[in-house]
Amino acid sequence: MVDQHTPRSLIVTLYGAYGRASGDPSVPVAELIRLLGAVGVDAPAVRSSVSRLKRRGLLVAERTAGGAAGYALSESARQVLDDGDRRIYGRAAPRLSDGWVLAVFSVPEAERHKRHQLRSQLARLGYGTAAPGVWIAPAHLEEETRHTLRRLALDPYVELFRGEHRGFTATPGAVARWWDLDAIAALHAEFLARHEPVLAGWTGRSGEPREAYRDYLLALDAWRHVPYVDPGLPAELLPPDWPGGRSAEVFGRLHEALRNTGEAYVRGGGAG
Template sequence: MTAEQPVPDVRTPRAPLGSSPQHLLATLLGEYLDSADADLPSAAVIAMLREFGVTEPSARAALSRLVKRGLIATRGDTRPPVYHLTPTAIARHRSRMRHFLTFGAQPPPWTGDWVLVSYSIPSAGQAARHVVRRALAGLGFVGLYDSVWIRPGVDAAPVRAELAALLHPVVGARWSVLHARFDEEAGPHGPAAAYDLAGLAAGYAAFVARFAPLRAAARRGTVDPATALVARTSAMDFWRRFADTDPDLPAHLLPQPWPRGQARETFLDVHSRLGALARSRLIEVTAPHWPDAARWITHFDAPGDPDRPGPAGGPRRTC
């Protein structure tokens, strides 16, 4: 995986868009706010989420949960409450947005190195086995065989620490973390066979098919601001799943033709062309509750410098 992780972790919700108001709110805050100085009234958040069919009670619950997760904080003790992004959350947002907007732009440098994990857990440790598998998947590993997991790269420190924390208390558990190279890397028994590359390719093709009409409408200039806000957020939500789950394998391990490039072009076209429209809609719906909305609401953009995407409009970046 190539996600950047240079900042302290914030437990950002990861539920699918539409089923989790807190995930939706985290997405919107990451896309359209970039300063800890902005005072965000709760009424503005409620208006923002109403655009996506989220009710007021659900919006308030989402706010409360994001406060508990450290993504936002209350400003003083006013009633109704006023919120702001935390500096840690802003740093996290910027790093994540760079990852989403640059993912797939350049082929990764390839050395042929893999991190391999092998473990043995007694039959009585079924619960621990499930937890270990989930943790490995969260670290970007995939099962090569039953208890052998791999991921490209050389950084073994995170998985080594995770396995020690999870398995040290389990009586009889054993595990090893190794650096490996495959003699027949591109063969049918090589590491690529562990991935569902056909499923990933189908996902990219489905993304292109789903958003091609929106891309065409955006190019014609026929998308209204309300539609732009919802559609752009949906495109980002789908794309971020690819950026977080695609192992970014080198070309010689991928089936050809590989559809990620077309999907990336589709995403960036939609995301960039609808950015200003989506921002204007957010300002329109929040301004009655937040007079400073136009000052603080921004939107991330990639085309100016694909390697250094950043906010367009709104305030200068501060923490």
């Protein structure tokens, strides 16, 4: 499901979209309540979710320039969002000739809890399982993999390799085994069912900043999870009716149409 829109997810999405501008990076609590209220989150849920995000190290308490209580992104959270930008806001069409990155890890028995952490992180990055202990992804994910594993201090347990698939199964058949393509296609179809009509409703018209902000934040909150499930496989390895290109186009057009107009509501302190 891509449209869960939990308060915590919406807060992270809000910071990712509008909370990394230069200047005062701290968002006052009252502003968080206002901005999340526009997408149906009440004040107690905002406060509770902010507390959880603080405990997880994603937000840090920080006074604004005016002295109000507020929260800013932690450095690790900022790195996560910066890495995510390359996926969420458009990446170059992958080429089969770019090859693959392989992640092979070995964890001592005394630290076996890190095996689950490694598997979870590689899955979250979009890796498929080529064989027990061998994880595979398109080569363009290598840099983000390095950032993620180093940030989590998991890199000592992992070796990364670059290479080509040389058989024995034909590569499209192997890809269908390494990833659940039906599940990924269903995510794209779900996004399209919800947000393609939203795009159609905005085509040829302008709207109020609050409305643009609401529709954009909900679309971004839904979309930003999809590129982590879909690793961006070369088109020649996918079914001919693959919906990923269309869903990426719909999000891209929503981003172009709504993001800046929505920012007027974010910066307007209640206007719009």
